Amino acid sequence: MPNRVLIIDDDKELCKLLKKCVEKEDITAELAHTGTDGLKLALQGNYHLIVLDVMLPEMDGFQILEKIRSISAVPVLMLTAKTASTDKVNGLRSGADDYLTKPFVVEEFTARVLSLIRRYTTLNTGSMEETNRLSFQGLIIDLDTRIVAIGNKQIELHAKEFDILCYLAKNKGKILTKQQIYEEVWQEQYAYDDNNIMGYISKLRKSIEPDPNSQTYIQTVKGVGYRFSREV
Incomplete structure (x- = not known):
């Protein structure tokens, strides 16, 4: 896949x-011309x-960057027509990976794009091979070290x-009942229906979801159980 x-x-x-x-480099490009449209695509794709770009209608680049960084570690190259060094500093401190001031030479733009993508894809591939990780939209689960991270932030989990998160993530898109989850995680026979699983799921959502009510990662299937979203 390109x-x-x-x-x-x-x-x-x-x-x-x-x-x-970028298309000359066999890279697929999608375009957005407002902050709102750009953020929607950034969070979905x-x-x-x-x-x-820093200066955008409806939402500026810094606002968009903050939203992106709350769920994703994808590289961000910021563009601006301003020459003030404070913009560059603010962008980099907010989580931008690189910065270009307009006007710029397109060859430099292409070189930076290729460098950032190469660094990102090489890092992700190397991490998967070396440490047995599950990677989703902004969420990384390291099965060897039992470390969970959202973007660049490490999350402490019970x-x-x-174990519940891993079981759900490994079965991405599959509906799992409370009984299945309990017997897999606790390694005991599930004899009755209580609120134990619900309590752990609630704590998990508070730890990993951008909005605990949004169910970006862990979805409730009413009357059946839970499912790790197939969309991430």
């Missing part, structure tokens, strides 16, 4: 030019890089919370 880039900039002609640049 690498995918999202370009968020209100300059439509520049977007077309940048799209042509699985991209290898996001190119993000042992049983981690």
Whole structure:
């Protein structure tokens, strides 16, 4: 599958030019011209890089970057027409991976895009091979070290919370009953229906969900059980 880039900039002609640049490198590019549209795509799609302008209609680049970083470690290359060093500092401190000031040479843009994607994909591939990880949209579960991370933030989980999360994640998209979860995690026969599983699921959501009520990762299937979202 080709690498995918999202370009968020209100300059439509520049977007077309940048799209042509990355497509020459066999990279698929999607475009958004407002902050709202860009954020929607950024949170829904699985991209290898996001190119993000600072000055945008409806939402600025810093607001979008903050939302992205709350759930994802995808590389972000920020663009701006401003020359003030404070913009660059603010962007990098907010989680941007690189910065380009307009006007820039398209060859430099392409080189930075390739470098960021290469670093991101190499790191992810190496991590999967070396440490047995499960990676989803903004969520990483390290099965060897029992470490869970959202973006760059490490999440502390109770042992049983981690085991439940792993079991659900390994069965992504599959509906699992309370009985199945209990017998897998506790290694005991499930004799009755209590609130034990519900309590652990509630704590898990508070730890890993961007919004505990959104069910981005762990979904409740009423009357049946739980499912790890197939969309992440």
